[in-house]
Amino acid sequence: MGIKFGCHGYTWQLSYETQSDNLPHIMNVIAAGGFKGLDTQVVMLGRFDNSPQFLKEELHKRGLDLAALTLSLKWTGSEESDEERETADYYINYLKHFPHALLNIVQMPGNNREQLQRRQRDLLRCVNEIGRRAAEQGVVASFHPNSPPGSLFRTGEDYKVMFDGLNSTVIGYTPDAGHIACGGMDVAEVFEQYRPFIRHVHFKDASASHVWESMGEGIIDFPRIVKHLHDTGYNGWIMVEEESAKAVADPDGAMMMNSRYVTESLLPYTK
Numbered sequence: 001m002g003i004k005f006g007c008h009g010y011t012w013q014l015s016y017e018t019q020s021d022n023l024p025h026i027m028n029v030i031a032a033g034g035f036k037g038l039d040t041q042v043v044m045l046g047r048f049d050n051s052p053q054f055l056k057e058e059l060h061k062r063g064l065d066l067a068a069l070t071l072s073l074k075w076t077g078s079e080e081s082d083e084e085r086e087t088a089d090y091y092i093n094y095l096k097h098f099p100h101a102l103l104n105i106v107q108m109p110g111n112n113r114e115q116l117q118r119r120q121r122d123l124l125r126c127v128n129e130i131g132r133r134a135a136e137q138g139v140v141a142s143f144h145p146n147s148p149p150g151s152l153f154r155t156g157e158d159y160k161v162m163f164d165g166l167n168s169t170v171i172g173y174t175p176d177a178g179h180i181a182c183g184g185m186d187v188a189e190v191f192e193q194y195r196p197f198i199r200h201v202h203f204k205d206a207s208a209s210h211v212w213e214s215m216g217e218g219i220i221d222f223p224r225i226v227k228h229l230h231d232t233g234y235n236g237w238i239m240v241e242e243e244s245a246k247a248v249a250d251p252d253g254a255m256m257m258n259s260r261y262v263t264e265s266l267l268p269y270t271k
Contacts, residue, residue, distance in 0.1 A: 006037030008241035021046030033259030037067035052097035070104040102140040110150040124165035131171030142199040144174035147182040154183040172199025212243040
């Protein structure tokens with residue numbers, strides 16, 4: 001399919017109280033912006049949570065695909081809790097209705113990095129186990145590290161541990177450009193170094209002082225990244241999101257502005 005651009009629903013999740021069951025409207029905005037797919041946190045599924053067929057029909061009406069579901073849990077034990085395992089398995093089965101969508105796995109960041117090595121090992125054990133079960137069901141899984149201060153995989157040193165521990169036969173890597181930048185790394189270099197692991201991509205921009213920005217207004221060299229992905233045969237989704245103050249105040253407007261940036265500044269590098 002080549003590279004396709006879609007939207008991640010986290011831009012609207014920032015206003016969860018008013019947007020938690022607003023997926024039809026969100027899909028309308030995504031389609032109007034010329035995006036081709038949706039990646040949403042499972043907590044934003046709302047009325048679609050127990051009906052994958054209903055979601056499939058509503059996406060089809062708008063000419064959209066489900067690119068991914070993002071599952072965020074705590075995973076603080078040495079293995080998954082019964083509830084965590086049940087939740088992951090529910091969404092693995094949900095995705096069997098969408099053959100080309102993947103399960104994007106994100107740990108909810110804690111408040112500290114105490115006992116870091118043990119907690120990193122425990123998280124990788126949980127992530128690899130979810131990936132194994134997903135692969136058995138024909139679902140692709142991918143791990144998305146983040147960058148808040150309590151994140152277990154946020155720096156260059158953490159990434160070395162992460163890639164040593166991820167079982168790449170059952171789980172891929174979802175680089176998030178903004179989180180890489182806020183972890184103090186060179187974003188384009190991370191994409192290039194770990195390109196063989198990439199299965200899914202998230203784009204958002206950030207300033208040099210680690211403040212979220214609209215795409216094209218921060219420090220990230222998105223054209224270089226897209227060109228490298230294209231030149232190395234990346235055949236997947238790039239999901240655009242934004243967490244800036246503008247996105248909190250007006251998620252629809254923020255995403256339409258990002259749509260213009262994608263069209264003008266990034267799409268030419270996919271041809």
